[in-house]
Amino acid sequence: xxxxxxxxxxxxxxxxxxxxxxxxxxxxxxxxxxxxxxxxxxxxxxxxxxxxxxxxxxxxxxxxxxxxxxxxxxxxxxxxxxxxxxxxxxxxxxxxxxxxxxxxxxxxxxxxxxxxxxxxxxxxxxxxxxxxxxxxxxxxxxxxxxxxxxxxxxxxxxxxxxxxxxxxxxxxxxxxxxxxxxxxxxxxxxxxxxxxxxxxxxxxxxxxxxxxxxxxxxxxx
Numbered sequence: 001x002x003x004x005x006x007x008x009x010x011x012x013x014x015x016x017x018x019x020x021x022x023x024x025x026x027x028x029x030x031x032x033x034x035x036x037x038x039x040x041x042x043x044x045x046x047x048x049x050x051x052x053x054x055x056x057x058x059x060x061x062x063x064x065x066x067x068x069x070x071x072x073x074x075x076x077x078x079x080x081x082x083x084x085x086x087x088x089x090x091x092x093x094x095x096x097x098x099x100x101x102x103x104x105x106x107x108x109x110x111x112x113x114x115x116x117x118x119x120x121x122x123x124x125x126x127x128x129x130x131x132x133x134x135x136x137x138x139x140x141x142x143x144x145x146x147x148x149x150x151x152x153x154x155x156x157x158x159x160x161x162x163x164x165x166x167x168x169x170x171x172x173x174x175x176x177x178x179x180x181x182x183x184x185x186x187x188x189x190x191x192x193x194x195x196x197x198x199x200x201x202x203x204x205x206x207x208x209x210x211x212x213x214x215x216x217x218x219x220x221x
Contacts, residue, residue: 007096010123010221012050013088014043015115017106018131019058021071025143032071033058039105041208042128046215048101051091055108056083069148075107076134076149081114088115099123101220106175106203107131109166110152117158124220125164125193129175129203132166132183137175156186163220164193169201194218 019034032055043050055075057066070080088100101124104112109130116122131137133153134146152159166180177197184192198214201207 005095006049008049009097010048010099010101011092011095011097012043012046012048012101012103013091014039014046014050014052015084015102015104015108015112016040016052016054016058017104017108018071018075019055021075021107028068028072030068031057031061033060036204038128038204038207039103039108042103042105042211042215045208045211047212048219049095051095053084053087053091055111056080073144073146074148076110076114076146076151078150081111081118081150084111084115085118088119092121101126103128103215104130105207110134113152113159114150114155116162117152117155122162125159125162126215126218127164127166127180128207129169129172130166131175131179133179136182137179140176140178153183153186156183159193160187160191165218166193166195167207167214168195168197169203169205169207170197170199171202174203 016039019032020029021032023029040052043052057070099121102112102116102122103126105128109127116125135151138145168177168180180195
C-alpha cells in the first residue's frame with residue numbers, strides 16, 4: 001500500500017490468478033504464491049487508480065489456516081469469495097471509493113466474477129484469460145472437478161446487469177475461448193458479455209505489454 005493514498009470514486013482492483021497451485025499435474029504445491037505475478041504487472045500499467053489483491057494464502061508462510069484445498073478444489077469456495085469481498089471493502093474504505101472495477105486474471109477472473117455477483121457497487125467486471133466456467137474447464141482437460149468451489153457461470157443472473165469484457169489469448173491452451181463462451185452462453189442473447197480475442201497472446205504472454213492499449217478503450221466510466 002502506498003504511503004499516501006489519493007481518494008478516488010472508482011477503484012480498480014486487480015485480482016491475482018491461481019499462482020503456483022500445482023508443482024506438476026499430480027503434485028500439489030505447498031505455497032501458491034505466483035512465480036510470475038502477471039496481475040501485478042497489469043495493475044502497474046493501468047493509468048487509473050489501481051491496487052493489487054493476492055489470493056488467500058499467497059505471499060503467506062506458516063499459516064495453519066492455509067490448507068491445500070484453498071488453492072485447489074476449494075479455490076472458488078464461498079469462504080474464499082467472502083474473504084475476497086472483505087478485502088475489497090477494506091480497500092474501498094482506504095481509498096474512499098464509492099465503486100469498484102474488478103479485473104481478474106486466470107483463476108482470479110473466476111474470483112472476480114463470484115465476488116461481483118455478491119456486490120452492488122461493481123462498475124465493471126474485466127477478466128484476462130479468466131476461468132469463468134471451471135466445470136467446462138475441468139471436463140476439457142480431464143482433471144478432477146473443483147468439488148468445493150462455486151462456479152462463476154452459475155452466477156449469471158446476479159451478473160447480467162454488470163458491464164463486462166473478457167479477454168482471451170488467441171493461442172491460450174490452458175483457458176481457451178471455449179471457457180468464456182460456455183460462460184457467456186448462460187446469459188440471455190441480448191445480455192451476453194463481450195468476449196475479445198487478443199492476437200499474439202497465450203495464457204502468459206504478452207499481457208502486460210499489451211495492457212495499456214487493451215484496457216483504455218473498454219473501460220466503463
